[in-house]
Amino acid sequence: MRIIVSDEIESVCPEFVGAHVEIYVHNSPYSAGLWGEIDRLGQEFRQTLTTETLKDITGIAATRQVYRACGKDPSRYRPAAEALIRRILQGKQLYQINTLVDLVNLASIRYGYSIGGFDADKFEGDTLTLGVGRAGEPYEGIGRGTINIEGLPVYRDAVGGVGTPTSDNERTKIDDNTTHLVVLINGYDGCEADVRANAEYILQLARDYCDGTDGSYYIYK
Known part of the structure; x- marks a missing residue:
């Protein structure tokens, strides 16, 4: 899969760096070992963060800044990493979906x-383009129905939008039968070292909890 970063994104975030992570997996309904890792990280967050200081995590702060630059209110359409960590800090459990989705959520909160x-x-076609959502552009968020993605960064395949930092699309979502996982990491803070570390972390989690094989990643800008 080829990734193109559009001029729209480069103009508001010239330092952007992303990673495309790909691995073949076996999904399962639940992994106790993975949830042990999620619970330990949640305990750490509750000891070190508040709902205000979490906004200072570099990945979250940079994503919020890009939202504003694109014309979206990040407090109304929260980036997913921020929403997940906020939920933990409020004493709530993360939603348990399936092992692959839970794994992606852990990787998101671990690096912000x-x-x-x-x-x-x-996916439709062999190219994904990262651009900005347009007024009236159709988009069905997972479990959220129609979302107004105008002003949100959005990946599009040959048919339309598949992912934003607020919600991915129902059309390309992970389900119980998923065997070919692709994860896209959005480093709006420009920290390639952290983006690479996040990619390697995802591959390791997939090997540990989803029998992952043939895993690889590449960086794009």
């Missing part, structure tokens, strides 16, 4: 990047 997890076999 709003990342997209997709069933790669559901």
